[in-house]
Structure formats: C-alpha cells, structure tokens
Amino acid sequence: MRPAITATVDTPAGPFTAVVDDDGAVLASGWTADSGALVPLIHAALRPSGLRRAADLGAVTRAVVAYHDGDLTAIDDVPVHQRSGEFITHAWKVLRTVPAGTPVTYTRYAALAGRPAAVRAAAQACARNPAALFIPCHRVLRTDGTLGGFRWGLDVKEWLLRHEAPAP
Numbered sequence: 001m002r003p004a005i006t007a008t009v010d011t012p013a014g015p016f017t018a019v020v021d022d023d024g025a026v027l028a029s030g031w032t033a034d035s036g037a038l039v040p041l042i043h044a045a046l047r048p049s050g051l052r053r054a055a056d057l058g059a060v061t062r063a064v065v066a067y068h069d070g071d072l073t074a075i076d077d078v079p080v081h082q083r084s085g086e087f088i089t090h091a092w093k094v095l096r097t098v099p100a101g102t103p104v105t106y107t108r109y110a111a112l113a114g115r116p117a118a119v120r121a122a123a124q125a126c127a128r129n130p131a132a133l134f135i136p137c138h139r140v141l142r143t144d145g146t147l148g149g150f151r152w153g154l155d156v157k158e159w160l161l162r163h164e165a166p167a168p
Contacts, residue, residue, distance in 0.1 A: 011065075013031055015031065028131060060078055080096075105141055106140055
C-alpha cells in the first residue's frame with residue numbers, strides 16, 4: 001500500500017482527523033489530533049506504508065466541516081474503504097443508511113443488518129469501526145436508550161447525538 005494523506009480539523013466536538021487513500025476514500029477517522037492512533041485501526045490489507053500530512057483533504061474536510069456546521073447529510077456520500085469479515089463489512093454498509101436524528105438500538109441494528117440474533121456481532125461492528133462519523137456508529141444505543149460505548153468518548157457521542165437531534 002502506498003502512503004496515505006492525513007489532516008486534522010478543529011470541530012465543536014474536538015479535533016477530528018481523517019486518513020485517506022490516494023483516491024480520496026476515508027481509511028480511518030475520529031476525534032483525535034493523533035493520526036498515528038488511527039493507522040492501527042485500518043485493516044492490514046488497506047494499511048498505508050506511511051502518512052503524509054496535509055492542511056486539508058478537499059471533499060473529506062469540506063464534508064466534516066459542513067456536518068459540524070449543521071449539514072448532517074454532508075458525510076453521506078464520502079467514500080470509505082474498509083475491510084473485515086462478511087457480516088461486519090455488511091453491517092458497516094447498513095449503518096450508513098441510519099439517518100441522522102434517528103438512533104437505533106443494537107438489537108434494531110442487528111435486525112437491519114439481517115441477523116436479528118447477532119446483537120453482539122452488531123456491537124462488534126461498531127467497536128471495530130475505523131471510520132467514525134462516515135460510518136456513524138454513534139447512532140447506535142443500548143436497548144435501554146443509554147449511550148453504551150464509543151471509542152472517542154461518551155462526551156463526543158453525546159455531542160453528536162444532540163447535534164443530530166431534530167429541533168423541538
């Protein structure tokens with residue numbers, strides 16, 4: 001794999017960094033200023049040989065800024081390259097169909113992914129997601145409505161859910 005490009009942008013939820021391949025597809029992303037922390041999240045077959053820092057990632061950076069500024073659909077068409085087992089890869093694609101402002105439970109997420117009894121596998125898909133925001137695992141909650149976990153911190157997850165909540 002060739003080197004990837006990385007950039008960090010300040011957001012109301014904290015610094016957000018993305019790692020993209022030479023096609024501009026997101027390989028990994030999250031609320032951190034440390035791009036090195038993102039590289040291990042990338043599947044070995046997609047992992048870049050190094051990182052080149054840029055001031056901005058073009059369409060990816062514009063989408064991140066627009067999302068945080070209130071255009072909740074700005075992230076929807078950003079390409080993502082991820083790889084895992086069959087179910088998790090499928091579950092990540094399904095997660096991209098969960099609209100902003102309508103979080104689902106892990107049970108509902110498993111059903112949407114076609115395996116209603118695979119609640120733990122659905123939770124694993126969220127836990128192993130390297131492309132936070134673009135694969136919106138923050139939109140999945142525990143059955144009782146509590147937040148559950150989030151790699152980037154529950155404060156970030158809570159901010160994202162409030163940001164996406166429909167206006168009263």
